[in-house]
Amino acid sequence: MRNNRRPEWLRVRLPEGKGYLEIKRLLRSAGLHTVCEEAHCPNIGECFNQRTATFLILGDVCTRGCRFCNVTKGVTQPIDPGEPERVALAAQQMGLRHVVVTSVTRDDIPDGGAQQYANTISSIRSYSPESTIEVLIPDFRGNSDALSVVIRAIPDIINHNMETVPRLYRVVRPGAVYERSLMFFEHAKKACPDIITKSGLMVGLGEEFEEMIEVMKDLIGVGCEVLTIGQYLSPGRQHLPVQRFYHPDEFEKLRVKGRELGFTHVEAGPLVRSSYHAAAQLNSVQDISGCRSTQDA
Numbered sequence: 001m002r003n004n005r006r007p008e009w010l011r012v013r014l015p016e017g018k019g020y021l022e023i024k025r026l027l028r029s030a031g032l033h034t035v036c037e038e039a040h041c042p043n044i045g046e047c048f049n050q051r052t053a054t055f056l057i058l059g060d061v062c063t064r065g066c067r068f069c070n071v072t073k074g075v076t077q078p079i080d081p082g083e084p085e086r087v088a089l090a091a092q093q094m095g096l097r098h099v100v101v102t103s104v105t106r107d108d109i110p111d112g113g114a115q116q117y118a119n120t121i122s123s124i125r126s127y128s129p130e131s132t133i134e135v136l137i138p139d140f141r142g143n144s145d146a147l148s149v150v151i152r153a154i155p156d157i158i159n160h161n162m163e164t165v166p167r168l169y170r171v172v173r174p175g176a177v178y179e180r181s182l183m184f185f186e187h188a189k190k191a192c193p194d195i196i197t198k199s200g201l202m203v204g205l206g207e208e209f210e211e212m213i214e215v216m217k218d219l220i221g222v223g224c225e226v227l228t229i230g231q232y233l234s235p236g237r238q239h240l241p242v243q244r245f246y247h248p249d250e251f252e253k254l255r256v257k258g259r260e261l262g263f264t265h266v267e268a269g270p271l272v273r274s275s276y277h278a279a280a281q282l283n284s285v286q287d288i289s290g291c292r293s294t295q296d297a
Helices: 018-029 044-049 083-094 114-127 144-152 166-172 178-191 209-221 248-261 278-296
Strands: 054-057 098-103 132-136 157-159 196-203 226-231 265-268
Touching (some): 018 083, 054 083, 054 114, 098 114, 114 132, 114 144, 178 209, 196 248, 209 226, 209 248, 248 265, 265 278
Parallel strands (some): 054 098, 098 132, 196 226, 226 265
16 A cells, blocks of 8 residues: 655645745736646745746646646636736746746647747747746647747747656556657757757656656657656645655656766756756756857867
8 A cells, every 4th residue: 555645855834925925916916827836836935935937828727637737627718819918027027037938738729829839938038038938838739830830939948748658658648649749859959959958757656767767868869958857746636646755865866867868957856846946957058058169169
């Protein structure tokens, strides 16, 4: 029988503080959603108090039924044409130097919401021209034209989470295809070699260590540069249960292995999520790229 009691290293304080409340008020007044709230992220208190958040566009209802995710599933709403500007205004008011935008999956839209991503990137550029932009996008059902729409808007980082090992896809990510997600990175790099590519993995769903290494190798093979690895935490009884809690030492082992395989940056830890310390990750990659450029010269 599994023991799902969280170990000490996974216990966090309830979110509180002036910054946390201020960001919540700002988001509600703008009619915006964040994945921080929808996914019950354990880092929400820390991030909101540091005036960082990951904006969730295309509404707050997803068309897929991934059993690890807490985002609402069901009937979606029409795309809101005013959403990109509201995101841009909120980012400006929050004083964000690095803006992260993600979305629910919208298989009900021909382009999967790619144009809304492009419009959001353009709006942020208009209101906060000095800010860097990261987008965490769905697979668009393998629609390379949709992916190209996002790439042409020139985000600084384009992220797509592999989430787990291929053996578990049918259970963890119904509707997704492992090989299709890998092709995402290949297409992004061919379309724009300078764009920084990033992915994320969860552990604790029943994967084996060697399976994780194989996924890392696959990602390196298609040009992925940044990887995040965090502990899966079940949002509720209707979701997949946690099979095992990884010790911090195991995350360090995964981080070291990822760097050995060739990732420019690996963020690994029990509470790591895709957007956790995202700005620092970008700075790390840019610093390394700058060193390489100097050496090449």
